[in-house]
Amino acid sequence: MDVLNNNTKSQVALLERTVDDYKSDTKPTWCPGCGDFGVLNAIYNALKAKGTDPKDIVAVSGIGCSSRLPFFVSSYGFHSVHGRAMPVSTGIRVANPDIQLIAFGGDGDGFAIGAGHFVHTARRNLNICYVIMDNNIYGLTKGQTSPTSDLGFVTKTTPKGSADAPLNPLMLALAMGATYVARGFSGKTKELADLILQGMEHPGFAVIDVFSPCPTFNKVNTFKYYRDEAIDLPEGYDKTDYIAALAAASKHDPYYLGVLYENRDKATFEDHVAATIPAERQTPEQVLNGLFKKFS
Amino acid sequence: MVAMAERPTMTEEQTLEQRHSIVIRMGGESGEGVKSTGELFAQVAARAGFKVLTFQTYPAEIKGGHSVYQVRLSSEDLYTEGAALDILLAFNQEGYDKSYEELHDDGLLLYDDGAVTDFHYEQGGKRALALPMTKIAKGELKFELGKNVVAVGMLAALFGMDVEPINRLLTEKFLRKGEDVVAKNKQAFQLGFRYIEESFPERANYYLKAGAVEEDSIIISGNQLLSMGCIAGGCTHLFGYPITPASDIMEFLAGELPKVGGAVVQAEDEIASMGMVLGASYTGKRAMTSTSGPGLSLMVEMLGLSGMAEIPAVIVDVQRTGPSTGMPTKQEQGDLNMAVYAGHGEFPRIVLAPTDVADCFWRAIDAFNFAERYQVPVILLSDTTLSVRTQSIHKPDLSKIKLIPRVLYDPTASANATLDQHTLSTPVAQHGNGTLPENDGEGDEVDMELAASRGFELYQRYAVTEDGVSPMSIPGQAGGQYTSSGLEHNEFSRPRYDVINHTRMTDKRHRKLIGAAQNAPEPFRAGDPAAELGIITWGSATGVAYEALLEAQKQGVKLDLIAPRMIWPIPTQQLDDFIASKRVIIIPEVNFSGQFANLLNTHYRKDFVRLNVYGGAPLKSSLLLAKIMEYVNH
Ligand SMILES: Cc1ncc(C[n+]2csc(CCOP(=O)(O)OP(=O)(O)O)c2C)c(N)n1
Ligand code: SF4
Ligand SMILES: [Mg+2]
Numbered sequence: 026m027d028v029l030n031n032n033t034k035s036q037v038a039l040l041e042r043t044v045d046d047y048k049s050d051t052k053p054t055w056c057p058g059c060g061d062f063g064v065l066n067a068i069y070n071a072l073k074a075k076g077t078d079p080k081d082i083v084a085v086s087g088i089g090c091s092s093r094l095p096f097f098v099s100s101y102g103f104h105s106v107h108g109r110a111m112p113v114s115t116g117i118r119v120a121n122p123d124i125q126l127i128a129f130g131g132d133g134d135g136f137a138i139g140a141g142h143f144v145h146t147a148r149r150n151l152n153i154c155y156v157i158m159d160n161n162i163y164g165l166t167k168g169q170t171s172p173t174s175d176l177g178f179v180t181k182t183t184p185k186g187s188a189d190a191p192l193n194p195l196m197l198a199l200a201m202g203a204t205y206v207a208r209g210f211s212g213k214t215k216e217l218a219d220l221i222l223q224g225m226e227h228p229g230f231a232v233i234d235v236f237s238p239c240p241t242f243n244k245v246n247t248f249k250y251y252r253d254e255a256i257d258l259p260e261g262y263d264k265t266d267y268i269a270a271l272a273a274a275s276k277h278d279p280y281y282l283g284v285l286y287e288n289r290d291k292a293t294f295e296d297h298v299a300a301t302i303p304a305e306r307q308t309p310e311q312v313l314n315g316l317f318k319k320f321s
Numbered sequence: 322m323v324a325m326a327e328r329p330t331m332t333e334e335q336t337l338e339q340r341h342s343i344v345i346r347m348g349g350e351s352g353e354g355v356k357s358t359g360e361l362f363a364q365v366a367a368r369a370g371f372k373v374l375t376f377q378t379y380p381a382e383i384k385g386g387h388s389v390y391q392v393r394l395s396s397e398d399l400y401t402e403g404a405a406l407d408i409l410l411a412f413n414q415e416g417y418d419k420s421y422e423e424l425h426d427d428g429l430l431l432y433d434d435g436a437v438t439d440f441h442y443e444q445g446g447k448r449a450l451a452l453p454m455t456k457i458a459k460g461e462l463k464f465e466l467g468k469n470v471v472a473v474g475m476l477a478a479l480f481g482m483d484v485e486p487i488n489r490l491l492t493e494k495f496l497r498k499g500e501d502v503v504a505k506n507k508q509a510f511q512l513g514f515r516y517i518e519e520s521f522p523e524r525a526n527y528y529l530k531a532g533a534v535e536e537d538s539i540i541i542s543g544n545q546l547l548s549m550g551c552i553a554g555g556c557t558h559l560f561g562y563p564i565t566p567a568s569d570i571m572e573f574l575a576g577e578l579p580k581v582g583g584a585v586v587q588a589e590d591e592i593a594s595m596g597m598v599l600g601a602s603y604t605g606k607r608a609m610t611s612t613s614g615p616g617l618s619l620m621v622e623m624l625g626l627s628g629m630a631e632i633p634a635v636i637v638d639v640q641r642t643g644p645s646t647g648m649p650t651k652q653e654q655g656d657l658n659m660a661v662y663a664g665h666g667e668f669p670r671i672v673l674a675p676t677d678v679a680d681c682f683w684r685a686i687d688a689f690n691f692a693e694r695y696q697v698p699v700i701l702l703s704d705t706t707l708s709v710r711t712q713s714i715h716k717p718d719l720s721k722i723k724l725i726p727r728v729l730y731d732p733t734a735s736a737n738a739t740l741d742q743h744t745l746s747t748p749v750a751q752h753g754n755g756t757l758p759e760n761d762g763e764g765d766e767v768d769m770e771l772a773a774s775r776g777f778e779l780y781q782r783y784a785v786t787e788d789g790v791s792p793m794s795i796p797g798q799a800g801g802q803y804t805s806s807g808l809e810h811n812e813f814s815r816p817r818y819d820v821i822n823h824t825r826m827t828d829k830r831h832r833k834l835i836g837a838a839q840n841a842p843e844p845f846r847a848g849d850p851a852a853e854l855g856i857i858t859w860g861s862a863t864g865v866a867y868e869a870l871l872e873a874q875k876q877g878v879k880l881d882l883i884a885p886r887m888i889w890p891i892p893t894q895q896l897d898d899f900i901a902s903k904r905v906i907i908i909p910e911v912n913f914s915g916q917f918a919n920l921l922n923t924h925y926r927k928d929f930v931r932l933n934v935y936g937g938a939p940l941k942s943s944l945l946l947a948k949i950m951e952y953v954n955h
Contacts, residue, residue: 049804050757050772051765051815080799085600095804096765096816101796102804103603105596106626112593116600117796119584120558120608124796142596145589298586301579309552310719312580316549317716320539 040076047072047079049099054090060237060248061091061158063211068098068127068156070214071221075125082125085114087139089131090165091158091237108138111146114153115294122295125225128155133163136172136192147201147230149294154224154231157194158211160239161246168242178245195274198232199267199286205231206270206286210255211238212248216282223284229293236280251280258283342395343529344403345476348420349412351380351388358412358469359390360711361494362476366394367540367713368490369482370531375711376402376939381565381649387415394480396532399712400677400864404941408479408527410472411437421447429527431475433468450521457512467509474513479521481528484514537716543678543707546714547637548573550685551609553717555724556635557583558608560597562590562616565649566708567639570611591616595623598634603805605727605795607689609635614643614656617700621663624698626807628668628830631783631791633692633699633727637685640704642937651937652705654860657916660700661889669789669833671695672889674702676845676863678712684886687842690725694840695790695833702888704911706861706939730780730794730801753792755781755812763819764811781812785825789832834890841892845884852879854952855903857896857929859884859917862909862940869945878953888917891924900925905952907932909945 047069055061072082082100086092088107095102105113110128118126135143135157146153162180163169169182173194177186198206205227209217217235224231236251256279263269270286307315345362349355359375367373371394380386393403406424411417411432417440424430426446434451452475458468477487488507495503517524541549548570551559557578561571575585583606588594594610601608612620617638627634640656642648660672671691675684684701692699730753757777760766782803784791791812794801803814809826811817845863848855848870858866863884873880883899885892900906900921908918909932918929932948934940 045771048771050768050775052768054765078799079802081797083603083796084804096806099802101802102806103600104804104806104808105599106622106807109592109596109623112588112596113600113603115586115588115593116558116560116597116602116608117604118600119560119586119597120601120606121604121796124604141589142593145593298584301584302582303580306582307580309555309581312552312577313549313719316577317539320541320545321716 042073042076044069044073047099049097051096053097054093056241058240059090060160060211060239061094063214064091064156064158064217064235064237065094065097067209067211067214067217067221068094070218071225072098074218074222075225077125081123082127083117084127084129085110085117086129087131087134088165089134089163090239091129091131091160092134094129108134109142110134111139111142111153111155114155115146115149115151118151118153118295119298122152122299126153127225128153130155130157131164132157132159132161132171132173132194136194136197140172140192143197144201147198147203147232150202150204150229150291151294152229154221154227154233156221156224156233156235158237159194159234160237160243162239162243164239164242175245193274194232194234195285196271198234199271199274202230202291203232204229204286204288204291205284206274207231207233207284208255208280208282209233209235210251210282211235212252213282220284223287227287228289229291254278255280255282257281258285341397342393342399342403343407343480343527344391344393344405345408345410346389346391346406346420346423347410347412348387348389348416350415351382351386352384353412354466354469355388355390355412358472359392361469362473363392363711364490364494364540365473365477365482365487366392366480367538368486368534369477370486370534371395371529371713372397372399372532373540373711373713374399374402375709376706377709378938379650387419389420394529396530400868401942402710402939404943410476413437414439453516454513457516458509462505462509462512464505464509467505470506470509471513474510475517477510478514478517479524479527481525482531486534535715538713539716540711540713541678542709542711543675543681543703544569544639544709545573546678547675547681547685547701547703548577550682551635551689552577552581553682553719553722554635554686554689555607556609556689557581557606558598558601559585559610560588560594560601560608561585561610561612562588562594564613564616566641566705567611567613567616567637569708570637570639591619592623595620595634595636598636599623599627599630599632602633603796607633607635607693609637609689611637611639613639613641613649614659615646617656617659617663624670625664625666625668627698628664628670629807629809630805631696631793631830632805633696635688635692635699635701637688637701637703639708640702642705648937650705652861652911652939653935653937654702654704654862654911655913655916655935656702657859657888657912657920660702661920667827667831669695669697669830669837670889671697671699671834671837671887672702673699673842673886674860674888675707676860676884676886678707678710679714679717680886681707682717684842686722686724687886690723691837691840693727694725695837696727696793697833697837702860704861728790728792730792730798732780732800753781753784754778755784757813758811761819763822764817765815767815779813782814783810783812783826783829785812785829787832788836789829838887838890838892839894841885841887841895844886844892844895846882848874848881849879850881852881853904854879854949855881855883855899855906856945856949857883857885857899857906857908857917857921858910859888862911865940865942865945866909868942869949872942872946873949878949880949888920891920893924896921896925900927905930907945907948907952909933909940909948911935911940
């Protein structure tokens with residue numbers, strides 16, 4: 026900013042957007058007290074801080090309570106099908122790398138039905154900021170166990186307690202090559218907004234797993250639970266240290282909040298795709314005529 | 322098996338009568354050069370002025386198993402791979418065992434000397450000739466792998482082919498591997514050619530008249546030409562997952578789409594492929610995936626999203642023998658039901674089917690045009706036979722290509738501009754704003770205060786129009802923001818759950834099919850429109866039906882034939898009169914249940930005569946001819 030002269034600076038100020046510019050006129054459909062409100066709030070603030078024109082943003086999601094979020098943002102949106110936010114995001118980014126892509130979904134959407142896509146999107150390092158609203162339960166289908174529910178967690182489908190060990194989203198993201206890995210809490214929206222802003226500015230696949238309680242169906246992992254169970258990363262933590270990140274991600278009682286890992290040096294999938302495109306573009310007709318020669 | 326039979330011999334007085342076409346089959350161990358010999362021979366023959374049409378079967382495994390490559394040559398146009406064999410070239414014992422019975426009574430068996438030793442079938446009038454292919458390759462040529470080119474040289478000499486254009490072909494083909502390789506291959510060809518000239522004086526009996534060498538002739542497979550049709554159709558992005566027999570489309574385009582600024586991405590599965598297609602198409606790109614039955618099965622949920630959210634998508638399904646993994650390298654037209662009906666709930670989609678290799682090009686262009694024009698998924702049904710069939714055809718005339726763009730949102734356009742649904746003319750950008758309705762409790766609630774502060778005149782992504790097509794905005798376009806969704810929605814893309822809205826939107830979406838049917842590509846048509854006996858068929862069975870028709874006509878039978886190239890919606894304008902005017906209609910198809918016949922029966926309430934083969938091989942025209950004859954005076 027310092028390189029801008031005063032004149033330009035004032036123009037920038039004029040163009041500055043407000044939080045309201047990112048709100049759509051659709052009212053959120055969530056239950057009162059749902060953690061996802063905090064995430065939405067953080068999104069608005071992060072978008073305002075980033076300042077991207079809503080017309081240049083696409084918010085993509087799957088299906089779930091959390092996946093309804095794109096409807097509440099004034100940008101373009103794509104509310105796809107359960108578990109498939111990542112492939113849709115990939116198609117968008119490959120076809121138009123100028124789009125600011127933010128993806129949303131739940132723990133079921135991202136780590137059960139969509140787990141395969143999560144793995145491969147991380148591996149490709151696409152420039153996507155993916156916010157998972159992790160409530161350790163299936164909200165929209167009214168309270169069944171999820172991949173992040175604890176072992177022994179009692180739900181309607183697991184009346185004697187879940188027999189599945191929980192999945193650790195951050196360990197998975199790190200193992201699969203995500204280049205920005207963070208954890209937030211919807212009870213701390215200011216910090217969360219900052220994590221999301223950094224995630225959007227990160228050149229590569231940014232994963233932000235957010236503790237976002239479902240007061241309606243999950244009576245265990247509540248706001249109070251996470252206030253007690255989650256603490257900030259220790260002072261002096263080095264987010265470029267991959268091994269330290271793995272250790273921090275694996276920690277529970279308490280969990281860490283913050284940016285566990287960031288690597289800005291890895292090329293993105295979009296970079297690789299761009300590198301395959303020759304400087305001299307051809308028209309389809311030129312390509313076809315070349316091919317006809319080959320097949321004559 | 323009969324004990325070691327006597328080695329058969331040539332008898333000089335036997336001659337092969339001059340035929341309209343010659344069918345030559347090569348058979349041997351898969352991975353041992355059957356395919357490369359066949360391909361090279363087909364190219365050589367095309368260069369020498371012949372019309373060529375090939376057929377191949379190969380095992381699903383990479384190495385081992387029996388593989389067949391069949392080439393049919395003629396100076397005239399060809400429609401099928403032919404039935405009985407004129408020449409069988411056996412590379413090993415199995416090559417003899419598996420195909421000898423299909424050899425004409427006066428056919429010629431050629432075999433690599435020493436590779437076939439057990440001649441257990443009755444020889445009858447068939448002749449045999451041992452060719453020292455391996456011997457020459459190992460001996461004089463000192464390059465065992467050159468055996469295939471030696472074989473091609475032998476065949477070229479047998480048919481009296483002109484060497485000059487062939488030499489040019491060999492140079493072009495091998496030049497990028499170096500001058501040495503060119504020389505070695507030419508020598509191999511020469512050695513084979515000379516061998517026949519010097520040691521087979523009765524070769525003149527096999528000389529086939531070549532046609533004129535045509536400047537605009539290309540020799541190409543269905544999958545290759547289909548891929549080129551996608552380029553011609555403006556496709557820039559393909560997302561796919563490897564599967565036989567569709568993989569080579571993806572591989573082909575991986576080399577070409579970057580040249581036009583696009584990309585090919587190998588997804589983690591077919592669900593992802595389809596999701597990526599929808600993502601790319603949402604941004605305004607012409608995007609596709611190519612797959613076969615198992616892949617299409619996985620894509621079905623997304624097919625519905627494409628229909629519901631009205632996002633154009635092209636899905637190429639190269640059908641193979643199902644169900645489940647089935648027989649991956651074999652022929653079937655068994656995915657018609659899935660293409661037409663797959664998915665929960667109801668949504669519009671368009672199904673097209675090319676009738677031959679050349680048609681693959683034009684139907685691929687259509688697929689993109691229909692997808693864009695109607696904002697629906699389009700499934701292009703090819704099949705194994707077409708995919709690997711190599712045929713010499715005229716180069717498609719690129720000046721005939723017409724691209725139909727998407728109807729785009731433009732708030733400055735006239736609100737009254739409407740589209741003519743009766744033509745596929747280029748649509749103009751459309752004004753698409755409307756007034757946001759008040760809340761009524763049957764969907765997401767609108768913050769009226771916030772809405773008022775921005776003005777109620779808003780973009781309607783799903784504006785209800787006469788032809789069902791609503792102008793689409795593209796991310797990056799100011800004022801065009803909306804959230805695309807598979808949830809039922811109103812014009813403004815807001816989730817809605819009321820009866821009136823769902824009824825209206827279902828109607829709107831399905832209205833697209835009216836225009837689509839009216840704009841169906843011309844069907845394949847042949848025969849006598851006044852005939853009482855008719856054939857309806859589709860896809861690669863069309864060539865078989867046409868060949869049967871030509872033969873029936875020779876025998877004085879009056880017969881009519883139609884093969885629609887749009888399967889769904891049913892192109893009633895093309896079929897109504899045909900179906901009403903026939904006494905008997907035969908529907909031949911390569912599937913068990915008669916899927917097209919069932920579809921037409923549901924619509925027309927007419928009993929058709931069905932002819933179904935479902936063993937994994939293409940239909941034979943002789944079988945259809947027999948069926949026709951049953952009904953001539955019936
Ligand atoms: C293919 C498919 N299977 C199942 C469903 C039903 N379903 C909708 S959302 C959901 C899980 C929601 O849980 P989560 O992703 O954690 O989101 P939350 O509602 O908790 O935010 C399920 C199973 C569906 N929509 N589609
Ligand atoms: S069910 Fe749970 S996750 Fe869904 S909106 Fe209600 S509180 Fe939120
Ligand atoms: Mg959840």
